[in-house]
Amino acid sequence: MASSTESNTRPIRLADIAKAAGVSHGTASNVFSRPEIVREEVRERVKAAAEALGYAGPDPKGRLLRAGKVNAIGVATTEPLSYFFDDPFARAMMAGISEACDATGAGIALVSAGNQEKLAWNIQSALVDGFILFCIEGGSRLVELTRERKLPFVALELGFDDDTVSAIGVDNVAGARLAARHLAELGHRRFAVLALPFADGSTGLVSPEQVRTALYTGTRDRLVGYFEALSQFGVDTAGIPVYETENDEASTRAGLETIFASAEPPTAILAMSDRIAMIAIEWLTARGIAVPGDVSIVGFDGVPDAALCDPPLTTVAQPIAEIGRRAARTILDFDGTVRRETLGVELVVRASSGPPPKAV
Amino acid sequence: MASSTESNTRPIRLADIAKAAGVSHGTASNVFSRPEIVREEVRERVKAAAEALGYAGPDPKGRLLRAGKVNAIGVATTEPLSYFFDDPFARAMMAGISEACDATGAGIALVSAGNQEKLAWNIQSALVDGFILFCIEGGSRLVELTRERKLPFVALELGFDDDTVSAIGVDNVAGARLAARHLAELGHRRFAVLALPFADGSTGLVSPEQVRTALYTGTRDRLVGYFEALSQFGVDTAGIPVYETENDEASTRAGLETIFASAEPPTAILAMSDRIAMIAIEWLTARGIAVPGDVSIVGFDGVPDAALCDPPLTTVAQPIAEIGRRAARTILDFDGTVRRETLGVELVVRASSGPPPKAV
DNA sequence: CACCTTTGTTGGATCGATTCAAATTTTGCT
DNA sequence: AGCAAAATTTGAATCGATCCAACAAAGGTG
Numbered sequence: 189m190a191s192s193t194e195s196n197t198r199p200i201r202l203a204d205i206a207k208a209a210g211v212s213h214g215t216a217s218n219v220f221s222r223p224e225i226v227r228e229e230v231r232e233r234v235k236a237a238a239e240a241l242g243y244a245g246p247d248p249k250g251r252l253l254r255a256g257k258v259n260a261i262g263v264a265t266t267e268p269l270s271y272f273f274d275d276p277f278a279r280a281m282m283a284g285i286s287e288a289c290d291a292t293g294a295g296i297a298l299v300s301a302g303n304q305e306k307l308a309w310n311i312q313s314a315l316v317d318g319f320i321l322f323c324i325e326g327g328s329r330l331v332e333l334t335r336e337r338k339l340p341f342v343a344l345e346l347g348f349d350d351d352t353v354s355a356i357g358v359d360n361v362a363g364a365r366l367a368a369r370h371l372a373e374l375g376h377r378r379f380a381v382l383a384l385p386f387a388d389g390s391t392g393l394v395s396p397e398q399v400r401t402a403l404y405t406g407t408r409d410r411l412v413g414y415f416e417a418l419s420q421f422g423v424d425t426a427g428i429p430v431y432e433t434e435n436d437e438a439s440t441r442a443g444l445e446t447i448f449a450s451a452e453p454p455t456a457i458l459a460m461s462d463r464i465a466m467i468a469i470e471w472l473t474a475r476g477i478a479v480p481g482d483v484s485i486v487g488f489d490g491v492p493d494a495a496l497c498d499p500p501l502t503t504v505a506q507p508i509a510e511i512g513r514r515a516a517r518t519i520l521d522f523d524g525t526v527r528r529e530t531l532g533v534e535l536v537v538r539a540s541s542g543p544p545p546k547a548v
Numbered sequence: 549m550a551s552s553t554e555s556n557t558r559p560i561r562l563a564d565i566a567k568a569a570g571v572s573h574g575t576a577s578n579v580f581s582r583p584e585i586v587r588e589e590v591r592e593r594v595k596a597a598a599e600a601l602g603y604a605g606p607d608p609k610g611r612l613l614r615a616g617k618v619n620a621i622g623v624a625t626t627e628p629l630s631y632f633f634d635d636p637f638a639r640a641m642m643a644g645i646s647e648a649c650d651a652t653g654a655g656i657a658l659v660s661a662g663n664q665e666k667l668a669w670n671i672q673s674a675l676v677d678g679f680i681l682f683c684i685e686g687g688s689r690l691v692e693l694t695r696e697r698k699l700p701f702v703a704l705e706l707g708f709d710d711d712t713v714s715a716i717g718v719d720n721v722a723g724a725r726l727a728a729r730h731l732a733e734l735g736h737r738r739f740a741v742l743a744l745p746f747a748d749g750s751t752g753l754v755s756p757e758q759v760r761t762a763l764y765t766g767t768r769d770r771l772v773g774y775f776e777a778l779s780q781f782g783v784d785t786a787g788i789p790v791y792e793t794e795n796d797e798a799s800t801r802a803g804l805e806t807i808f809a810s811a812e813p814p815t816a817i818l819a820m821s822d823r824i825a826m827i828a829i830e831w832l833t834a835r836g837i838a839v840p841g842d843v844s845i846v847g848f849d850g851v852p853d854a855a856l857c858d859p860p861l862t863t864v865a866q867p868i869a870e871i872g873r874r875a876a877r878t879i880l881d882f883d884g885t886v887r888r889e890t891l892g893v894e895l896v897v898r899a900s901s902g903p904p905p906k907a908v
Numbered sequence: 909c910a911c912c913t914t915t916g917t918t919g920g921a922t923c924g925a926t927t928c929a930a931a932t933t934t935t936g937c938t
Numbered sequence: 939a940g941c942a943a944a945a946t947t948t949g950a951a952t953c954g955a956t957c958c959a960a961c962a963a964a965g966g967t968g
Contacts, residue, residue, distance in 0.1 A: 249616070252613075
């Protein structure tokens with residue numbers, strides 16, 4: 189019940205204290221923004237007036253309009269807000285973004301929403317100097333929405349070929365080659381791929397046609413990398429089942445059901461994300477299929493959790509934090525140019541991959 | 549090098565398109581904010597003009613000043629920004645906050661900074677409707693800083709006795725009693741406490757004097773709860789070492805060194821956070837001390853990770869997400885009153901606690 | 909003492925929108 | 939056609955600050 193009596197009085201403005209102190213609003217403003225240029229006696233008088241009236245200091249809302257710069261960068265996704273705190277990949281990325289923001293004193297505004305309509309509104313009304321976009325699914329919509337704000341923005345992962353948008357990602361082809369070569373060198377010849385989305389809203393086994401017309405070229409590139417490397421080992425890539433998941437538990441499990449219903453199940457799984465890989469490990473282990481004894485798995489991303497699961501995951505590690513750092517820098521130091529960066533990846537061999545079982 | 553030619557032309561304003569379309573700016577504004585009240589013919593004309601000039605839509609910076617509401621809540625801490633994505637407790641809390649924000653379409657602005665000076669500035673200039681404060685260390689400073697903004701704010705964990713600030717926390721005394729009673733009932737009689745900070749910047753063994761003058765009453769209350777319960781079992785609480793940590797690895801390890809240097813080391817450890825407890829488990833295990841065979845440990849908080857460590861941690865679970873949800877609601881539905889809520893906790897028994905070893 | 913600096917202060921213009929009472933146009937009806 | 943009611947449109951006021959050119963006062967110099 190505190191402060192209910194004074195609740196009808198409207199907040200104190202700078203002009204109010206200027207009047208109270210008997211100075212112009214210009215001087216009053218200076219007292220707060222450049223105190224050194226106003227005479228001490230006056231400065232004290234204004235400060236006293238501010239104190240007496242209970243002035244909260246210059247309202248950033250007012251300052252903002254004049255200054256133009258918000259000094260905050262928006263991070264947007266089509267997922268719910270909690271994605272930023274739950275998903276390991278997002279978290280690692282946010283750590284990198286945080287670091288760059290901490291260094292320059294910029295703030296972070298998280299932008300998302302329950303539904304598409306609100307998302308559009310939230311992007312339109314976000315008070316930020318630029319956006320970093322997490323382009324998971326619905327990435328293209330997100331890009332379109334953001335483009336209309338006419339603010340600098342950068343997409344994480346070069347999701348599409350559109351050269352007009354800044355993007356930071358990794359060399360997916362090279363990374364995928366690394367993963368596939370590793371398994372082939374261990375002796376594997378029967379593979380399955382658990383893929384990320386090629387397009388919005390579809391899941392299931394993927395046809396070459398779908399691959400060719402993939403909306404998400406990152407997914408396609410990884411597949412290309414897998415196949416390139418495997419071809420070099422004489423593997424018939426046409427016979428490899430490629431199951432498109434939504435990078436979640438349900439679709440990954442469905443994919444595994446499909447793949448292992450086969451008469452000749454694979455001895456090695458190429459998973460396009462660590463998330464998928466870890467779900468797969470759990471699924472296989474629960475069914476008594478040994479990893480890597482019976483089936484080897486290689487993930488993609490290199491999230492911190494991957495080192496901690498059982499068995500620890502062999503994976504293609506992206507420099508996630510570095511991507512985040514660069515993305516933030518791109519917005520913070522925006523110079524009007526489109527910037528597309530491709531970073532290198534690294535194969536991290538752990539315990540989820542080994543030679544295929546002897547007897548077939 | 550895109551768009552370098554047009555970079556010197558200043559952004560299009562609503563007034564520009566009003567002129568171009570030959571209507572007043574009032575009408576132009578209505579086209580965007582209340583399209584239904586303007587005649588279709590005019591509406592189309594204005595939209596066409598906007599399209600032609602490349603207008604990005606009403607600038608939120610301008611709208612904000614008039615509207616007054618930002619529609620975002622600030623979450624502040626004295627830790628670096630990455631704290632929100634690294635710390636399990638913070639993450640669970642943010643998940644609850646996210647949920648409430650998603651539901652109402654509000655945004656989240658993360659506020660922090662590398663140093664104290666920037667922190668002050670960032671709090672003063674954050675564009676938010678209110679704050680949620682993570683009061684770890686330096687909590688009192690954070691509260692003072694925020695209070696000056698004269699915006700609604702709520703402190704997480706009733707860190708201090710100050711009744712003028714809204715706060716949401718748990719019943720620390722009751723929770724601590726639960727933990728201590730559990731261990732006493734298992735037969736333990738020799739205890740040690742790994743505490744959270746009692747005041748800023750101090751660590752080490754704590755004297756009763758320090759406890760009495762504790763800045764953080766949450767820490768004090770937990771200790772009081774521990775001692776109350778143990779006294780009932782005839783344990784001499786005066787002989788229990790209480791080591792103040794900073795809730796991090798270094799100080800916790802130092803505390804363990806101190807505690808286990810004793811001739812009669814404890815058989816049970818009361819840790820005031822899961823973080824501390826998990827660090828302790830790791831430290832003990834690495835030294836060949838079995839948990840719970842040789843030493844039992846009970847944590848506090850109930851972060852998700854606690855269920856996954858080895859052995860799974862017995863702990864006093866706070867309704868973390870619920871606290872977050874309520875905190876967000878408190879800001880979102882602010883009614884001018886001070887609100888202090890105390891939520892219940894629950895003992896979750898897992899494998900880190902068991903009877904003390906037989907032979908002493 | 910006139911003149912030039914230096915230092916401080918003033919008040920109008922501006923940032924980009926929304927709002928609302930008043931003015932204007934349309935529509936409906938006889 | 940005439941007139942009241944309804945539907946649109948206008949333009950000034952406002953939100954809360956910062957910026958800056960112009961001015962005033964004080965200090966220094968020949």
